[in-house]
Amino acid sequence: MNKRIGIGLLGLGTVGSGVVNILKSAEGRNPLVKQLDLVRVAVRDIERSRQVHIPSSLLTTNPQEVVDDPRVQIVVEVMGGIEPARKLILSSIASGKSVVTANKSVIARYGEEIASAASKAGVYVLIEAAVGGGIPIIEPLKQSLGANRIERVSGIINGTTNYILSRMAKEGVPFLKVLKEAQQLGFAEADPASDIEGIDAADKIAILSGLAFGGSVDREAIPTRGISDLNALDIDYAKQLGFCVKLLAVCECIDPGTTEEESLPLGIRVQPTLIPFDHPLAGVNGVNNAILVEGEPVGKVMFYGPGAGSGPTASAVVADILNIAGINQIGEGKGFTDPLLSASSWRLCHIADPKKVVQRNYVRLSADDTPGVIGSIGTCFGNQGVSIQSIVQFDACSEKAEIVVITHEVSYGQMHKALIAIDSLSEVKGVSAHFACL
Amino acid sequence: MNKRIGIGLLGLGTVGSGVVNILKSAEGRNPLVKQLDLVRVAVRDIERSRQVHIPSSLLTTNPQEVVDDPRVQIVVEVMGGIEPARKLILSSIASGKSVVTANKSVIARYGEEIASAASKAGVYVLIEAAVGGGIPIIEPLKQSLGANRIERVSGIINGTTNYILSRMAKEGVPFLKVLKEAQQLGFAEADPASDIEGIDAADKIAILSGLAFGGSVDREAIPTRGISDLNALDIDYAKQLGFCVKLLAVCECIDPGTTEEESLPLGIRVQPTLIPFDHPLAGVNGVNNAILVEGEPVGKVMFYGPGAGSGPTASAVVADILNIAGINQIGEGKGFTDPLLSASSWRLCHIADPKKVVQRNYVRLSADDTPGVIGSIGTCFGNQGVSIQSIVQFDACSEKAEIVVITHEVSYGQMHKALIAIDSLSEVKGVSAHFACL
Numbered sequence: 001m002n003k004r005i006g007i008g009l010l011g012l013g014t015v016g017s018g019v020v021n022i023l024k025s026a027e028g029r030n031p032l033v034k035q036l037d038l039v040r041v042a043v044r045d046i047e048r049s050r051q052v053h054i055p056s057s058l059l060t061t062n063p064q065e066v067v068d069d070p071r072v073q074i075v076v077e078v079m080g081g082i083e084p085a086r087k088l089i090l091s092s093i094a095s096g097k098s099v100v101t102a103n104k105s106v107i108a109r110y111g112e113e114i115a116s117a118a119s120k121a122g123v124y125v126l127i128e129a130a131v132g133g134g135i136p137i138i139e140p141l142k143q144s145l146g147a148n149r150i151e152r153v154s155g156i157i158n159g160t161t162n163y164i165l166s167r168m169a170k171e172g173v174p175f176l177k178v179l180k181e182a183q184q185l186g187f188a189e190a191d192p193a194s195d196i197e198g199i200d201a202a203d204k205i206a207i208l209s210g211l212a213f214g215g216s217v218d219r220e221a222i223p224t225r226g227i228s229d230l231n232a233l234d235i236d237y238a239k240q241l242g243f244c245v246k247l248l249a250v251c252e253c254i255d256p257g258t259t260e261e262e263s264l265p266l267g268i269r270v271q272p273t274l275i276p277f278d279h280p281l282a283g284v285n286g287v288n289n290a291i292l293v294e295g296e297p298v299g300k301v302m303f304y305g306p307g308a309g310s311g312p313t314a315s316a317v318v319a320d321i322l323n324i325a326g327i328n329q330i331g332e333g334k335g336f337t338d339p340l341l342s343a344s345s346w347r348l349c350h351i352a353d354p355k356k357v358v359q360r361n362y363v364r365l366s367a368d369d370t371p372g373v374i375g376s377i378g379t380c381f382g383n384q385g386v387s388i389q390s391i392v393q394f395d396a397c398s399e400k401a402e403i404v405v406i407t408h409e410v411s412y413g414q415m416h417k418a419l420i421a422i423d424s425l426s427e428v429k430g431v432s433a434h435f436a437c438l
Numbered sequence: 439m440n441k442r443i444g445i446g447l448l449g450l451g452t453v454g455s456g457v458v459n460i461l462k463s464a465e466g467r468n469p470l471v472k473q474l475d476l477v478r479v480a481v482r483d484i485e486r487s488r489q490v491h492i493p494s495s496l497l498t499t500n501p502q503e504v505v506d507d508p509r510v511q512i513v514v515e516v517m518g519g520i521e522p523a524r525k526l527i528l529s530s531i532a533s534g535k536s537v538v539t540a541n542k543s544v545i546a547r548y549g550e551e552i553a554s555a556a557s558k559a560g561v562y563v564l565i566e567a568a569v570g571g572g573i574p575i576i577e578p579l580k581q582s583l584g585a586n587r588i589e590r591v592s593g594i595i596n597g598t599t600n601y602i603l604s605r606m607a608k609e610g611v612p613f614l615k616v617l618k619e620a621q622q623l624g625f626a627e628a629d630p631a632s633d634i635e636g637i638d639a640a641d642k643i644a645i646l647s648g649l650a651f652g653g654s655v656d657r658e659a660i661p662t663r664g665i666s667d668l669n670a671l672d673i674d675y676a677k678q679l680g681f682c683v684k685l686l687a688v689c690e691c692i693d694p695g696t697t698e699e700e701s702l703p704l705g706i707r708v709q710p711t712l713i714p715f716d717h718p719l720a721g722v723n724g725v726n727n728a729i730l731v732e733g734e735p736v737g738k739v740m741f742y743g744p745g746a747g748s749g750p751t752a753s754a755v756v757a758d759i760l761n762i763a764g765i766n767q768i769g770e771g772k773g774f775t776d777p778l779l780s781a782s783s784w785r786l787c788h789i790a791d792p793k794k795v796v797q798r799n800y801v802r803l804s805a806d807d808t809p810g811v812i813g814s815i816g817t818c819f820g821n822q823g824v825s826i827q828s829i830v831q832f833d834a835c836s837e838k839a840e841i842v843v844i845t846h847e848v849s850y851g852q853m854h855k856a857l858i859a860i861d862s863l864s865e866v867k868g869v870s871a872h873f874a875c876l
Contacts, residue, residue, distance in 0.1 A: 018735060022585050027698055030584030030652075031784045032777060128582065134736040136574075136582030143581065143764075144566065144574030146468030147460050147756030214468075260465055280742060283721050297456060297749025298572040304718060304740040311735025318585030326581075326778030330768065339470060340764030346469045 002035065005325045008072030009041040010063045010088060011079030012050065015102050015129065016041075018314025019076060020052045032322050039071040042079075067092045074324055076317060077101040078129075086110050089125065093117045100320040102129035102313055108203035108219045111210060112345065119344050122335035124327075126320035131204045132157060132289045134312025135305040139319070141211045141293065142343045148295030150212040152252035155291035156284050157204045159307035160195035161227050161247040163187045166285040169235050169244055175228065187287060197226035198247060198270040205249035205268060208291065213253065213264055215349035223269040223354055230272055234364060234433045237394055237404050238274050243362075243437070244282050248273035254352050265352035274362045274406075274437040281438075355413035360389070360437035362406055365422065366429040369393075369401040373427045377403060380425065384418040386410045400429070406437055440473065443763045446510030447479040448501045448526060449517030450488065453540055453567065454479075456752025457514060458490045470760050478504045480517070505530045512762055514755060515539040516567075524548050527563065531555045538758040540567035540751055546641035546657045549648060550783065557782050560773035562765075564758035569642045570595060570727045572750025573743040577757070579649045579731065580781045586733030588650040590690035593729035594722050595642045597745035598626045598633035599665050599685040604723040607673050607682055613666065625725060635664035636685060636708040643687035643706060646729070650689065651702055653787035661792055663709040672802060672871045675832055675842050676712050681800075681875065682720050686711035692790050703790035712800045712844075712875040719876075793851035798827070798875040800844055803860065804867040807831075807839040811865045815841060818863065822856040824848045838867070844875055 007023070009016055020041075026033040041054055042063035060066065067075055067088055075092040077099060079085055086106045092099050093114070101107065107114070107127050118125045128138040132155075141153075156162050160182065167178045179196070182188035194200045202224045210216045227247050235245050251268040258264045275282045280302050284290040289307030294300050306312040327338060367373045374391055381388055387408040394402040407415070419431055445461070447454055458479075464471040479492055480501035498504065505513055505526055513530040515537060517523055524544050530537050531552070539545065545552070545565050556563045566576040570593075579591075594600050598620065605616045617634065620626035632638045640662045648654040665685050673683050689706040696702050713720045718740050722728040727745030732738050744750040765776060805811045812829055819826055825846040832840040845853070857869055 022735065028587040030778070033585065135739055136578040139582045140574040140578055143761055144577045144757045145753065146760045147471065147753045149466040278721075280721065283716075283718065295753070297460065298753035299744045299747075299750055301573055301741070301743030304742065306737045306739075309737075312737055315583065315585045315733070315736035319582045322584045322778055323581055326776040327765070327768070329777055330765070330774045336768045338764040339767055340468070340760055 003328055004035050004037055005328060006037050006039040006071040006073045007321065008039060008066035008069055008075050010066055010075065010077045012041055012043045012054070013078065014310045015078040015313045015317060017050065017052045018310035019078065019317050020054065022314055022318045030322060032325050033318070035325060036321060040066045040069045042066045063088050064091065067095060067097070073097060074321055075099050076321065077103055078317065082106055082109070089114055090117055093121050093123055093125065096121055096123060098124040098324045100126050100317055100324070102317055104130040104200070104203040104207060108206040111207065112216045115344055119337070119342060122337055124324050124337060124341060126323060127207065128320045129313045129316035131207055132291060132303065133159070133305070133307040133309060134315045135289055135291065135303050135307065136319070137208070137291050137303045138211065139323070140303065141208070143340055145293060145295060145298065146340060148298050150253070150293065150295045151256070152250065152294040153208050153212045153291065154248055154250040154281070155205070155208070155289065156246050156281060157249050157289050157291065157307065158195055158201040158247055159287035159289060160188045160192065162284065162289070163287045165227060165245055165247065168232055169239065172232060172236065174232050175230055196228050198224040201247060201249045201270045205251055205270060209251035209266060209268055209349070210345065211343055212251065212293070213266060213349050214346045215264065216345060217266060217268060217349055217351050221351050225271040227272055231433060234435070237364065238362065241390070241392065241404070241406065242277050243274035244277065245272055245435070246275050246281065248275070248436070254357060260347050263348035263350045266349055267352050267357035269354070269357070272435045274435060276438060279438060356411060358409045358411050360407055360409055361415055362404070362435045362437045363419070363431060364433040365403045365405070366432050367401050367403050368427045369395070369399055370427055373401065374403065376425050376427060377405065377422055380421040381405070381407070381418045383421065384414045386414055386418045441766055442473050442475055443766060444475050444477040444509040444511045445759065446477060446504035446507055446513050448504055448513065448515045450479055450481045450492070451516065452748045453516040453751045453755060455488065455490045456748035457516065457755050458492065460752055460756045468760060470763050471756070473763060474759060477509045478507045480504045501526050502529065505533060505535070511535060512759055513537050514759065515541055516755065520544055520547070527552055528555055531559050531561055531563065534559055534561060536562040536762045538564050538755055538762070540755055542568040542638070542641040542645060546644040549645065550654045553782055557775070557780060560775055562762050562775060562779060564761060565645065566758045567751045567754035569645055570729060570741065571597070571743070571745040571747060572753045573727055573729065573741050573745065574757070575646070575729050575741045576649065577761070578741065579646070581778055583731060583733060583736065584778060586736050588691070588731065588733040589694070590688065590732040591646050591650045591729065592686055592688040592719070593643070593646070593727065594684050594719060595687050595727050595729065595745065596633055596639040596685055597725035597727060598630065600722065600727070601625045601725045603665060603683060603685065606670055607677065610670060610674065612670050613668055634666050636662040639685060639687045639708045643689055643708060647689035647704060647706055647787070648783065649781055650731070651691065651704060651787050652785045653702065653783045655704060655706060655787055655789050659789050661707040665710055668710055669871060672873070675802065676800065679828070679830065679842070679844065680715050681712035682715065683710055683873070684713050684719065686713070686874070692795060698785050701786035701788045704787055705790050705795035707792070707795070710873045712873060714876060717876060793849060796847045796849050798845055798847050799853055800842065800871070800873045800875045801857070801869060802871040803841045803843070804870050805839050805841050806865045807833070807837055808865055811839065812841065814863050814865060815843065815860055818859040819843070819845070819856045821859065822852045824852055824856045
């Protein structure tokens with residue numbers, strides 16, 4: 001077959017322009033790209049000058065017109081934000097049109113509603129560009145790892161914070177200085193909160209979790225901590241102990257014995273995390289992203305690449321368009337969709353009580369430099385059953401000591417109790433930093 | 439829909455047993471796994487005791503019986519070797535059955551013949567397990583990167599040699615000693631030639647090249663060099679200069695101006711290669727594999743994971759089965775296949791004249807330790823237009839010097855002429871080693 005496919009574009013910003021660039025230069029790409037016709041484009045301002053040339057007859061300021069255009073078979077939503085994006089996606093589905101979207105905020109919050117509508121309508125909603133920019137991760141999770149029982153997905157999935165942390169580590173400069181320069185260079189937004197507070201990463205791990213474990217979780221309940229209170233001192237101490245510090249998003253099954261009939265408890269969180277130098281995620285620097293998937297029987301596989309940017313994200317958007325276009329060539333599906341590509345939920349999942357989630361910890365304590373202090377701290381950890389891997393004293397100045405403790409795996413509950421006891425020791429001035437550690 | 443799919447297995451060795459283990463434990467995996475029925479299995483010896491239990495009624499020593507069984511809809515070929523594997527694959531296709539195979543030797547040599555037969559019959563031949571073990575690389579190349587003009591694919595795609603090189607680098611032990619231990623540990627075959635001479639890697643890069651660039655090349659014409667003559671000394675010198683040494687397989691477009699109507703010239707080769715420590719491929723150690731794909735507009739994306747083993751390879755085989763099963767749920771395709779999944783050739787490609795392929799070089803020369811020798815060597819390179827990045831003298835003993843040169847990118851032709859001139863210098867005893875360098 002050789003069917004032509006009409007594409008309607010909602011949004012012509014960074015990602016939308018990247019998509020147009022690919023569609024306008026089909027030579028040398030997969031031959032299916034030549035079968036795609038860009039027929040309608042919704043923009044905010046028709047008169048504005050752009051990097052890409054679009055005939056003005058294709059432009060409209062009314063996105064609903066794109067959805068309703070009978071020539072449009074696939075709606076590509078790259079406008080961002082929750083509304084009207086969500087309504088336009090649902091309206092496209094109701095019109096029997098498949099959707100490709102890069103919108104992590106909408107999918108992380110309304111993914112279930114959208115997937116259910118798409119399933120009923122027999123259309124696809126594909127979201128490769130929502131996580132990891134140009135890195136193929138959504139489709140591989142759906143189409144290449146389905147044989148596995150997934151145990152854990154962990155990733156560096158926010159380019160802005162990874163850029164900042166990489167520069168802090170390399171140059172030893174404080175957070176606010178690097179943030180300011182990142183904003184000047186275009187690697188951080190004018191309002192950086194969504195990135196540096198971990199909100200963007202939490203959206204993305206919610207999406208990955210749903211695909212990896214087969215059921216969605218409450219996005220707003222994901223424990224999330226960003227990097228804005230990260231001290232350059234901790235990056236330095238971590239380095240001396242053989243670790244780098246990354247903003248890591250994790251989702252993991254905390255009870256592999258759960259049957260499919262029970263709700264699967266997942267440990268999900270976003271937090272600054274020490275990563276040993278010889279770990280595959282440790283070498284991921286700058287705006288790059290990487291996602292490590294662990295499953296039975298595959299073991300550990302990692303996906304690495306540019307986590308953002310016009311070209312990489314457009315590569316992911318057009319990949320999704322090609323997947324729908326490819327399946328379209330088979331003929332009429334009579335309302336049936338490929339379940340592997342649709343990836344509907346198939347089991348219940350929930351976020352486990354954080355107290356039950358175990359992890360290793362990095363703790364920095366300020367204390368008096370007295371002979372017994374390490375013994376007292378060690379006793380407090382021991383009383384709560386917290387096993388210590390290393391305890392090292394870094395001397396900040398003559399009379400005050402900085403004590404860094406790396407624990408073995410313990411529950412958050414045990415750790416919390418030990419830290420309360422330590423904080424009440426007279427020799428200890430306070431817990432100055434507390435992060436996770438791989 | 440909820441169609442059941444009959445699976446016929448050709449071979450019950452390491453990979454076949456891994457596939458059976460997945461099919462027999464569907465709980466917790468993608469729900470489609472439950473729709474797969476293992477209905478017939480061809481083995482060499484029915485009486486042999488095995489790790490996996492299969493009812494004897496399913497077993498046969500005649501593989502053609504599996505292909506001909508009307509209950510078998512997907513034939514899984516994991517027997518290996520060229521024949522009868524090739525004939526059985528073609529026979530399955532002729533019977534209108536899709537095929538999943540892990541057989542890199544057959545696909546690298548007869549991929550074109552097999553793809554053409556599959557296209558005519560309207561069935562799929564999927565090969566995820568043929569390259570990179572459990573790493574999703576074949577499907578992502580086909581289904582997630584089609585929007586790109588691929589520029590280069592380079593990879594560490596042989597686990598045995600990577601295991602040997604990793605240990606040589608870490609422990610400073612000679613090749614033959616590590617090989618012997620690798621054989622004892624099961625990381626190398628009793629007859630290791632296919633791995634250590636680069637034959638296995640050349641098979642795999644031939645397959646990746648066909649998918650990345652859209653056309654096959656003559657497998658037997660791929661310049662291939664293994665690691666059997668690699669001296670531990672060069673690994674040590676490379677390390678001192680900031681590089682590790684890997685067996686790297688590369689395919690790259692050497693003339694991006696080529697139109698789709700012309701045959702695309704590809705630089706393809708397998709050879710020991712110096713990789714800078716900060717390169718994403720440098721951290722790939724042991725039996726792990728990694729493949730770096732560079733394209734426009736995605737940039738660089740990398741896929742990393744276990745390159746071999748029962749579980750990982752079975753994960754890839756079952757992923758392919760699920761892809762076919764998933765598409766099967768849509769309904770009758772009336773002989774049409776999804777062109778993205780079929781991935782037929784769509785342009786002509788050929789292996790470029792190796793003299794025209796440019797790369798950086800590492801050269802080790804044995805020379806007299808005389809004042810003018812570096813000048814003479816530098817002049818010989820300069821006369822051939824070979825630009826040098828660094829030239830370092832390592833003193834092996836009092837009167838003989840070891841001189842290591844790292845060049846900028848030059849053609850093989852220029853390099854060859856320069857080395858002939860250098861070899862004829864009276865102060866130079868000979869070219870002791872010559873590898874590629876990233």
